[in-house]
Amino acid sequence: MIRETIEQAIRAALEELGAPEVSFAVERPGDMAHGDYATNVALVAAKKLGKNPREVAEAIREKLSRAANHSSEKSSDLLPAEGQTFLQNGSLRFVDKVEIAGPGFINFYLTDKAVNAAIEESITAGLAWGSAARLKERWLIEHTSPNPNKAMHIGHLRNNITGMAIANIAAVSGVEVIRDCIDNNRGIAIAKLMWGYLKFARRDGATDKDVAYWFAHQDEWNNPQTLGMRPDRFVDQLYVQGSEDYEHHTESASTVRAMVVAWETGDSVVRALWQTVLDYSYAGQAMTLERLGNRWDHVWHEHEHYQDGKDLVEAGLQKGIFKKADNGVAVTDLAAFNLPDTVLMKSDGTSLYITQDLALTRLKREKFHPDRLFWVIGPEQSLALKQLFACCEQLGIGHFDDYTHISYGYMSLKGEGKMSSRKGTVIYIDDVLDAVKDEVRTILSAREVSLRDPEQVAEQVAIGAVKFGILKAGRTTDIAFDAAAAVDLRGDTGPYLQYTCVRARSVLARAHTEGIDPSLDTSAVAVPLGHVLRQYPEVVSLAFVELEPSRIASYLLELAAAFNSWYAQVHIMDGTSAAAHKLALTQATAQTIENGLALLGIPVPEEM
């Protein structure tokens, strides 16, 4: 709001100076000493106007103050009235001073009143402040989509928390968000899992039983309870065993392929086995997803639509959009999109991922009529997704630009490189959470404070540490995950933010018992903390435009640092009339941290 007003005024000044088409930026300077806003307009316009940048800056400042003298006296002294400039008596109405600095930057310093008033909005706005640029759009955001043949590891974690955070940020920015995922619950991978279970989960260790025998003697097979395992780890292990057996024994491989066919024809015994292993998998995933606070509005199950894509490919072939290669496969023709071609359907007429995704994308549009669709998926799928988007456009299923791949960086292991289940270097989400939780328990037990529910606090702090550790990095930055560093709860961490929030609340609680209420004084001198506090809505807006949760993470660290630094210097309840205002700043800090962490999917414990 303030920034837009400054932009408009500069635009008007540029027109007067005869350089209306110059593009410039009004942004937050990296250093607070350079004011609340800074613009490079003079640097950009200098060449066009044939003057040096500082002369141009001076001329723009001159125009701004000239406009001020013509403005109305009766409007608010904080913000300009509709259609009016924002200057008054030579200074911006909500700007204290305008300085020209460095090579020709124009720096704007807000008045104390403007800063304090902006904080007040931040306090009352809460989670949804009602974005001025409210998008009347519906977005479908597909994220996480865990494969039911594996336990979720930290790669899935990055997908989940990134997708959830972006969905939260979009929702609070006025978009109607639908979160969905795809359950790839059929095909050769699931058959390998079924085979692993059939062959390697027998209680007596025998490995020669077939599916019919299993159906009649199900109690002879192990289950997660009898082994004392989590169901997802039970499944994960059997899938690895089944896959290895598939690769090393040709007769096992043909049995597995036969199971795929039997499943497709609806063989009731195979379907029963299928349901049994999937149920273990879902139960295990649910345990992890619940800890993470995951939520979907809709889950697509592959077995419900996987056949439909073939019709789309056939239709495309008939229209000449796709072509048939000599070897019988259906192939794309993506020269118009400047993309390499890919196979759409195998020569035996069976489907591939892209075949099903064509059908699913059509299904998504038919069911939800979204304006835009997003896929939160790793970078290795980048080309495949572009090909999908292009094929959809060719088939008349929306437009290429309706579709966005939200990519993210790889999770590697520090010193080990890529995770590998074969090398045993996969790090499971729950193992990380449990390790961090143990560390939190150790810290808690060493402290004096007695907690009502230490177990819940440990869980919330562990979640905060792990999620924040990933979200503070840029979305596309590769992360070398360091399990040892993950349990460090000091410094730029989630627990640091949680602690800051809890401590601020503790002061507020004490004030409440002493009968002192927070009350913002707009005439109070704005401290650096206040200048940081008021930026929250702008930061969320930036995070939304860039689909970049780390913007919020970085901001919260800056805010917490500003608060803690301030807190160490001042005595809040000092018995003077200033106490209420300082409490208001404390309350605004606690509220803003809580709101920001909520967007990142991180809870704040009541105490810690």
Add this chain to the structure above:
RNA sequence: GCUCCCGUAGUGAAAUGGAUAUCAUGCCUGCCUUCGAAGCAGUUGUUGGGGGUUCGAAUCCCUCCGGGAGCACCA
């Protein structure tokens, strides 16, 4: 071979083409008889190499070196 991504203090990261390249951690040093020390304050140390564009480059272009991913019947 072709395409895409990445290379920033010892380590992990930040920086919309902008001002003195930030922050954390690590090492070292102070601060709890005022509201929570998971805190605060101080100290140390950085853009892979070479060209180019620009008033200005970690950022854009070229090239070399190093790492990762993808490239038609895998999921």
